[in-house]
Amino acid sequence: MSEILRKQFLRHIAQTSPAPQLIEVARAEGVFFYTPEGKPYYDLISGVSVNNVGHANTAVIEAVQRQVADYMHIMVYGEMVERPQVEFARLLAETLPEPLDSVYFLNSGAEAVEGALKLAKRYTARTEMISMRRAYHGSTHGAMSMMGAPEGEEWKGAFRPLLPDTKAISFNSFDDLAEITERTACVLCEPVQGEAGVCLPAEGYLQALRQRCDEVGALLIFDEIQVGMGRSGEMFAMQKYGVTPDIVCLAKALGGGMPLGAFVSSQKIMSTLTHDPVLGHITTFGGHPVCCAAGLAAMRYLQENRVVEDVERKGALYEELLKDHPQVKEIRRNGLLMAVELGQSEKLYKIMDFFIEEGILSDWFLFCDTAFRISPPLVISDDEIRDSVKIIRRCLDRL
Ligand SMILES: Cc1ncc(COP(=O)(O)O)c(C=O)c1O
Secondary structure (H helix, E strand, O other), X not given: OOHHHXXXXXXXXXXXXXXXXXXXXXXXXXXXXXXXXXOEEEEOOHHHHOOOOOEOOHHHHHHHHHHHHHOOOOOOOOOOOOHHHHHHHHHHHHHOOOOOOEEEXXXXXXXXXXXXXXXXXXXXXXXXXXXXXXXXXXXXXXXXXXXXXXXXHHHHHHHOXXXXXXXXXXXXXXXXXXXXXXXXXXXXXXXXXXXXXXXXXXOOHHXXXXXXXXXXXXXXXXXXXXXXXXOOOOOOHHHHHOXXXXXXXXXXHHHEOEOOEXXXXXXXXXXXXXXXXXXXXXXXXXXXXXXHHHHHHHHHHHHHOOOHHHHHHHHHHXXXXXXXXXXXXXXXXXXXXXXXXXXXXXXXXHHHHHHHHHOEEOOOEOOEOOEEEEOOOOOOOHHHHHHHHHHHHHHHHOO
């Protein structure tokens, strides 16, 4: 990378941390991205669970190019009939369990969460909103209010006041379910917690959560922004666990690499956004036709190529090849989303540097800095898994 570009990046691109990774990207293909000097990196993050169909997927590129040439933005969301939006919404409705058949498209995960929370308040006419400790739902005010970080103040304190009438309960605590009451508008829950460092639901927990919400008339909202679109080994994690929420939030891989989010509910619940007040939720760019064309092509690609059917086997292969390394304390895994636990943050910071030297892009988790992430594009081949594990093990040996 040229020194000038590096300086301009640091000077003019708003910085989010004191230590950006500072790798220049020239192009990306499949499970790799390349620097201008031609150094390949294994992308083992997929842009944080975005590039499920791999980089430069030709089905997505062609869909985007066609749609860009036909039309881009015409009018704010919900007024015009735009074919890519309608066809994608229909495919999502066909694939999700009943009664999730009404799709509100937005631009990002946080926006999907915002919309879902508003819908729950509007539908139930209640105000209390409950989330899970160690949950991440986005960085806008509403989504951040639902961030149940362990030491919440560390993340949220500087931004208060946030939304009132919110509280967090512990994921997997059956006792805490009693805190959900007739006052509760909704419970927002990732079926598998991502940024907590891949925490799986305890046996029967999501079922008990569903039952408690039904008992008190609270809406259950699943955040499948990170685990949806095939990463869990089913198209949606709710199918893996057999629990259907009242609303599901989607984003990240939903747009096939383009920015797209959505919250999906039943027509009965969703229709409350049309009256009292009219236009209960508004977006200019949500459901942009180019993003919907990309997302539709990506989802069809996953289905036509039976990609999701192979996700669990590929995840198990990674686990098998890594678990006996003496530095690996534990592997927590949901399909192709893995946290490889090293037990110490010092080791994690070290291995991140070794990874960059050796051509691996990994990451840690917002609320867990003792484990590194493996969440490659779902199209990764067995040879690529074996080869990337060789490099990872070499880095582990250096700890
Ligand atoms: C589970 C979950 N929900 C919501 C979000 C927020 O998505 P976005 O960054 O698109 O706003 C994220 C992002 O990491 C996430 O992992």
